[in-house]
Amino acid sequence: MQNYETRALEIHSDLMWREEEIRHALDLIERYEMNALILHEPDLLNRMTYPRRYFTPNSAWGAAPPRRGENLILNTTAYMRNVMAQCRRRGIDFFLNLKELAFPDEFMEIAPDVIVDGKVCPTHPAWAELIDARYTDLCEDYPDLAGVIVSVGSPEGRATLSSRKCGCERCAGTDAAEWYRWITEGLSRPLAKAGKRLVVREFSYLPADQDAVVAGLADLPADIEFAVKPYARDYYPTYPDNPALAALPERRRWLEYDVNGQYFGWGVFPCPVVDDLRHRLTRGLEVGATAVLLRTDWERINDLTALHNVNGLNLAAGALLARHPETSPVDALARALEQTNIVDPSVDPEVRLQVATTLLGLWPVVEKTLYIQGFVYNDSSRIPNGVDHAWWVFAENHNLDDWDPGAAARIDVSDPDVTAAMLTEKDRGRADLLRLVAEIRDWITLGVLRIPDVYRLGDVAGFMATYIEEFVASGKITILVRAAQRRDGGITGQERESLAAETTVLRDVMARTERQRTVGAHTHHVGQLLDTARMERMIADAEQVLAEEK
Structure with missing residues (x-):
């Protein structure tokens, strides 16, 4: 049976800033035969770049320096380069997961008219130039970067057309699909020029917003990839399959899955969801998905991660099912119990299956x-x-x-x-x-x-x-x-x-x-x-x- 070519582990919290956690994640990637690491923070680019098209190296030394400061940028650059180098040495691809629009606060001093009646205008022409500048610098400064996953439709970005907050004539006259296409084209140009992968992430609250994201991608270059959650709306295991999953069949598609459980107990309450994992991963393969992303935490809660808690069972089982989707849920969980030492490997296999049945x-x-x-x-x-x-x-x-x-x-x-x-x-x-x-x-x-x-x-x-x-x-x-x-x-x-x-x-x-x-x-x-x-x-x-x- 076909399996997932890309099998990625994602860190979405401040654990990404602890070197020992990065090493632990890379160890797990190797143990579970995965092949990619993703660090996810919506405004991460603000810490990693200082757009040279707008700011000289001396800009951060002024009397009123930007709140990020020169030393933060330098430290983050050194840290991220080190993380990417560790990935390269182990043969693991490294991706960033971001949201757009995102911008450094000091940009509003350079382009003050991006604020219209107190609201950020998402259709202002200045955003295209800023995106090109930031992603050009990103590719130049981080050569070991494999690619970038970007959500351009999320209301959780700093500005998006879907919120319809700006009341200017340009925003009122801009179609949502047209706006998504404009932003995505701006992202694609510097990344494609540098040979980096662009994955557009669909994260929409309503069907109409989702349709606009899909429509905005339809006519863009075929090498732009597409990522969706297995469920409509968000990580809700009771929801139907995401209708966007079968969209854009000509593109390489990613399936995202939250293994820690933002909506099923955080891993504080143990909750293996292996039946659902198998169903959703199988459905992804049926419609042609080739990459899977397993999210291990949530950025809004610190020190909460499947890298250490009992829901690490979902990570281990998900990685196994991504390689061998024909495995039954009880067998996948039994194997995960052994790999995580939550059940001692010396325990009789039949007993391990009984424990797995209880936990399911x-x-x-x-x-x-x-x-x-x-x-x-x-x-x-x-x-x-x-x-x-x-x-x-x-x-x-x-x-x-x-x-x-x-x-x-x-x-x-x-x-x-x-x-x-x-x-x-x-x-x-x-x-x-x-x-x-x-x-x-x-x-x-x-x-x-x-x-x-x-x-x-x-x-x-x-x-x-x-x-x-x-x-x-x-x-x-x-x-x-x-x-x-x-x-x-x-x-x-x-x-x-x-x-x-x-x-x-x-x-x-x-x-x-x-x-x-x-x-x-x-x-x-x-x-x-x-x-x-x-x-x-x-x-x-x-x-x-x-x-x-x-």
Whole structure:
């Protein structure tokens, strides 16, 4: 069976600035037979270049030097050249993952009219010149660079046409696809001239934005590559296959996958997603993808990485499936358990398969608890900040119905039968987790399973139970409070009893979490995943309904 030619490990957090972590990542790349390293930071070019077309070497010595400063640029240049040289010596390709538009603050002094009525104008002609200058310098200063992955459609860039913030006539009259084409052409010229690869990354919030990115690439040179997530919108494993995956079949295409779990527990809650990995990687091969990117962390949370935590199982299994996609999920996970020493390699292979089977049951629990009928209930693995925020998260901001028309009917709490199905999903997740925690405790007691306690939980299985309890209770509160708000007659007596019971459960979780906090043993990640302030808001929302329903 065909496999992925490029198999890349991506670091997306400040770990990229620690040499020992780079060496560790390169060791893992070799161990798992991968062949590329990617460092991902949206504004990374601001630290790596000081565009010579605009600034002389003495510009950084002025009375009011730019905030980056000469020494930062020099240090970053030396550091990145060293990283790239290490990659070259090991036969590993090195890529940067960036977002555009991005720019140094001092550029606004040189081209002040890029600001229109207080907003950055994304269609200003100055951007084409700046892009050419920065990427020309990048290629000259870093000869070991293999290529650049760039998102030109993300609202997370410093400026993008998709946000439609600038009200100038030029922006109003510019078609989105035309703008994407203009930016991509500007990126392509200096990179192609230097023999570097350009990979355009699709990261769109809405189908119309995605269509514009694809259309903007359609007529550009065929050597420009294309990268997409396996799911529509973002790293949501409950979402359908990304429709952009099959677009642009004439181009080399990349598939991105988050193995650490921004939306499934961060690796603090163990969650092998090997079934989904195999499905998405197989689908990528079916439509002609030849490169896979495995993201190991998230830039917004420090010291959180699959390079060290239990979700390193997803990295090992993903690398294996990228080479041998015919491998079954349980066999891939069993092999990963051995490679990571989470199960001792001396353990009987049949026992390792049994452990793998237990752990594969964790994703279905997460699907029933951190999600509601496939909608993204979790706020990057945290419970939402109250009921109103919850409904904004999963029914507006991350609305599955945008990508799966008709899905909204599954969360229509005005219908008692739909509400019952939503609540039953939570109860099943709770029951399944209790069974799996018992099995995991047994494997740990027997000395077979050795989950790395990177976040100083003490009792990993105990944390797992508390974390899911938090999501089940808050999820049912979210469902029932909104049902009370939307139905003319309020909720039924049985639903009111359920709301009261889950409020008591969440209050107990909050009290236990507060007691644990006084010990102060765990890392800050646990305080975010068990956020008592968010629990308190959920409880207050429930109590308000219970008081009104009396």
